Amino acid sequence: MRWETLLNQHRGRHSGDTSVKEPEGRPEPDAAVPPPPPATEARAPGPALQGLLALGIYLAVFIVGFGLALVGGLGQPKVGQGYVDPNLFIWFWRWWPYALTHGINPLYSHEIGAPAGYNLAAWTTSTPSVALLVWPVTAAFGPIASFNLTLLLAPPTAAWAAFVAARRLTGRFWPALLAGAVYGFNIYELAHDVSGQPNVSVTLLFPLLVYLVVLWWDGTLGRTGFVIWLAVALALEFYTFTEGFLDETLLILVALVAGFAVAGPVARRTVARLAGLVAIAYAGAVALASPYLLDELLNMPRGLNRNSPQYSLHLLGLVLPRQDRLWGLPSLAAMSSRNPAAVYVGIPMLVLLLAFAVVTWSSRLTRLLVVTFAAAIVFSVGPVLVIGGRHAFTLPWSRLWNLPIARSVEANRFILFCYLVLALVLALWLAAPVRNRLLLAARWGLAALALAAIFANLPTFAEVVGPPVRAHTPAVPSLQATNALPAFITDGLYRRYLKPGETVVVLSHRGNAGMLFQADTDFYFRNAGGFINASLNGGNALPLPVAQLSDPSPARERAFSRFVHQAGVGAIIVERAWSEKWMYIFGDLGLRGTTVGGVTIYDTGSGGAAS
Numbered sequence: 236m237r238w239e240t241l242l243n244q245h246r247g248r249h250s251g252d253t254s255v256k257e258p259e260g261r262p263e264p265d266a267a268v269p270p271p272p273p274a275t276e277a278r279a280p281g282p283a284l285q286g287l288l289a290l291g292i293y294l295a296v297f298i299v300g301f302g303l304a305l306v307g308g309l310g311q312p313k314v315g316q317g318y319v320d321p322n323l324f325i326w327f328w329r330w331w332p333y334a335l336t337h338g339i340n341p342l343y344s345h346e347i348g349a350p351a352g353y354n355l356a357a358w359t360t361s362t363p364s365v366a367l368l369v370w371p372v373t374a375a376f377g378p379i380a381s382f383n384l385t386l387l388l389a390p391p392t393a394a395w396a397a398f399v400a401a402r403r404l405t406g407r408f409w410p411a412l413l414a415g416a417v418y419g420f421n422i423y424e425l426a427h428d429v430s431g432q433p434n435v436s437v438t439l440l441f442p443l444l445v446y447l448v449v450l451w452w453d454g455t456l457g458r459t460g461f462v463i464w465l466a467v468a469l470a471l472e473f474y475t476f477t478e479g480f481l482d483e484t485l486l487i488l489v490a491l492v493a494g495f496a497v498a499g500p501v502a503r504r505t506v507a508r509l510a511g512l513v514a515i516a517y518a519g520a521v522a523l524a525s526p527y528l529l530d531e532l533l534n535m536p537r538g539l540n541r542n543s544p545q546y547s548l549h550l551l552g553l554v555l556p557r558q559d560r561l562w563g564l565p566s567l568a569a570m571s572s573r574n575p576a577a578v579y580v581g582i583p584m585l586v587l588l589l590a591f592a593v594v595t596w597s598s599r600l601t602r603l604l605v606v607t608f609a610a611a612i613v614f615s616v617g618p619v620l621v622i623g624g625r626h627a628f629t630l631p632w633s634r635l636w637n638l639p640i641a642r643s644v645e646a647n648r649f650i651l652f653c654y655l656v657l658a659l660v661l662a663l664w665l666a667a668p669v670r671n672r673l674l675l676a677a678r679w680g681l682a683a684l685a686l687a688a689i690f691a692n693l694p695t696f697a698e699v700v701g702p703p704v705r706a707h708t709p710a711v712p713s714l715q716a717t718n719a720l721p722a723f724i725t726d727g728l729y730r731r732y733l734k735p736g737e738t739v740v741v742l743s744h745r746g747n748a749g750m751l752f753q754a755d756t757d758f759y760f761r762n763a764g765g766f767i768n769a770s771l772n773g774g775n776a777l778p779l780p781v782a783q784l785s786d787p788s789p790a791r792e793r794a795f796s797r798f799v800h801q802a803g804v805g806a807i808i809v810e811r812a813w814s815e816k817w818m819y820i821f822g823d824l825g826l827r828g829t830t831v832g833g834v835t836i837y838d839t840g841s842g843g844a845a846s
Contacts, residue, residue: 285408289398292412293391293419301425302387304697309380312751313700314431316718319766319776321382321431322747322754324362326765328385329378329754330355331366342530346758347750347765349738350802356530359768360434363527364474378754382433386696389428389436394419396439397658400446404659405666413682414662417584418442421654422692426577429699434476435648440468441483441655451509462512466519473524477531478644486611486652487513493606497599546645548615550622552578554585556692578615578650581688584657587681591664600663608656615653617646661685718745721810721833724752728832733760738803740764740781742817743810747776752808763802778802787820796824799841807837 280288298306305313315321326347334341341363345352355361365385366373372381398415405411418424418438428436447465450456456464473480491513495506521528556579588608595601618633619626635641665682669675700718723729729752733739738761741749749762766776775782780798783791798804807826809817811833821828821837828835 280408282402285402286395286399289402289408289412289415290391290395293394293398293415294388296416297391297394297420298387301390301429301693301695304695304700305383305387309383310377312379312718312720312745313383314386314429314696315699316745318430319746322745322751323360323766324431324433325378325382326747326750326754327361327363328366328369328373328382329757331361331363332370332373333758335367342527345761346753347762347767349761349763353765353767354530354534355767356527356534360476360478362434362437362475364471365433365437379751382431385433385437386428386431389433389438390419390424392419393424393436393438393442396442396446397655400442400449401659401662403446403449405662407662407666410662410665413665413686414658416686417661417689418654418658420693421689422577422579422694423648423650423654425693429694429696435479437475438479438651440472440475441479441652442658444468444483444487445655445659448509451512452505458512462516462519465513465516466523469516469520470523473520474527478648481644482614482649482652484517485614486607486649489610490603490607493603493610497602497606499599502599546647547617547619547621548578548612548647548650550616550620553580554582555579556581556688578647579689579692580653580657581685581692583681583685583688584661587664587685588657588660590681591660595663595667604656604660604663608653608660611649611652611656614649615647720752720755723808723832723834723836724755726832729756729759732829732831732836732838733806735759736761737805738763739806739808740778740804741808741810742777742781745810748810749776763804784820785816787823792824799839804839804841806839809835809837811835 312322312325330344330346331341333339334344342356343352343354347353353359369381369385372384394415396415397418398411401414402408402411424436424438444465447456447461447468451458451461469480469483472483491506491510495503495510498506588605592601592605616630618636619629636644636646661682664678669678719725723732736759739749740763741752743749745751747766750765753760753762764777764781778798780791780794784795807821809828811830818828818835826837826839828837830836
């Protein structure tokens with residue numbers, strides 16, 4: 236009996252579904268996706284209850300195993316305070332509700348980059364879908380709390396979404412539960428999450444697309460419902476991360492072509508219908524995303540090009556864990572240090588994929604998954620082949636990465652779809668019935684080893700939460716380095732020293748501090764700086780004349796004075812841990828500071844409240 240038939244029979248005993256509609260144009264039994272089995276009398280707990288149980292397990296595992304350092308004090312900025320990205324997202328979590336409730340165009344802000352402002356749709360990862368989803372939390376507890384909560388929920392919800400897709404495909408709880416862990420708790424997901432990059436770590440929509448396809452294929456979801464839900468999911472991904480939307484589009488195209496190629500004559504007609512419905516859904520998604528999409532196309536970044544080896548998949552990174560997890564192997568640790576991207580899969584999981592492919596190659600579903608995995612690897616490699624951190628050679632398709640849209644795409648991010656394929660492979664590997672107990676134990680043993688190898692390589696919030704930089708000198712010995720916001724912000728002292736709408740410059744040891752302070756004060760003042768993306772700001776959230784003043788010269792001092800006057804900067808705020816160097820610089824410029832609430836504030840006499 237074929238592997239797929241055995242799987243379908245096994246799925247029927249564990250699915251918990253009592254009624255399944257017949258699909259239109261039902262393909263033959265060995266089509267690319269196995270059809271559902273007939274209902275049986277045995278009933279397992281319902282899918283909804285199993286989904287809630289799985290989500291609870293993922294939440295508990297993630298919080299206890301990885302997120303305890305973030306749980307205490309959710310209202311404090313803790314993650315990546317030495318970098319610009321986390322506070323950028325905290326700002327966006329406040330900006331989207333603020334702009335909508337104040338009737339402001341959310342795609343352009345005069346609150347940062349003052350006085351001209353910045354275009355926020357010019358390939359900026361503003362992630363409005365998530366910002367609006369957590370709006371109630373932001374309104375009640377502030378943007379820092381809602382941002383930290385987002386980071387705590389992103390991996391467990393991604394794992395849950397993969398569980399939902401895998402359980403629908405196999406009808407089995409435990410195989411689907413382990414599959415969800417592969418997708419939600421891998422190095423790519425967690426490395427970006429603990430770095431404070433929710434645009435990359437909020438990934439639950441990708442497996443939900445698989446779930447929708449399976450629902451349509453087995454006839455549970457009709458054409459109209461499928462198109463509507465798929466269009467909404469695609470549009471939500473666009474509003475979560477434009478690059479993720481582009482990546483998934485390429486993989487969906489590959490999967491449809493591969494599905495058509497491996498399907499039999501009857502199933503090909505079904506795959507063709509599926510492709511037509513997907514095209515209609517994409518048209519709907521583009522319509523829903525059109526305001527943002529048009530602005531992005533009209534304001535494509537010119538200075539940003541990620542067509543370089545550092546954004547390509549380093550092949551050894553698939554099998555070499557982090558440098559600190561290669562105990563006693565200095566040569567391998569050195570090679571691992573040259574793998575900048577989080578792409579580790581591990582040898583046991585690759586062996587499982589190979590075993591699955593060999594044992595079940597006659598299955599069209601297997602061939603579809605393997606082809607999709609191979610395509611995702613090819614896309615991850617990008618324009619150049621990198622081995623051991625070294626550029627081996629340029630690939631024939633490298634010119635594709637010079638296209639306007641592809642220039643800003645990091646090729647190695649396609650690895651996420653490899654994890655999704657591996658999650659489904661693991662579920663199918665464990666769900667297929669085996670009469671030989673020794674072989675069954677070997678299957679589960681290999682799966683456990685694969686998961687252990689993945690989990691042993693994962694970062695935790697404890698590794699990144701902590702003081703980013705200590706005070707530069709002993710000049711302020713009583714000052715403790717901390718990520719907590721200064722009392723000047725938290726106690727509302729800024730209202731005594733700043734006019735509403737006044738333009739300020741914020742200097743701090745933390746990255747993008749001006750945007751963080753703005754978000755926490757609900758845009759009480761305007762920020763002359765702010766990091767939006769690398770094409771606009773480089774890697775610095777400070778205006779260039781301010782940043783250059785850190786190494787003063789007469790020409791730079793004159794440029795700074797011109798900038799303060801032209802931008803209407805009324806005050807300069809310096810967090811006290813960073814204050815001594817600037818105290819001397821501003822003193823030479825004739826500015827006198829007032830120290831209050833953990834900051835020193837310099838009144839330039841050039842600004843005023845915004846009209």
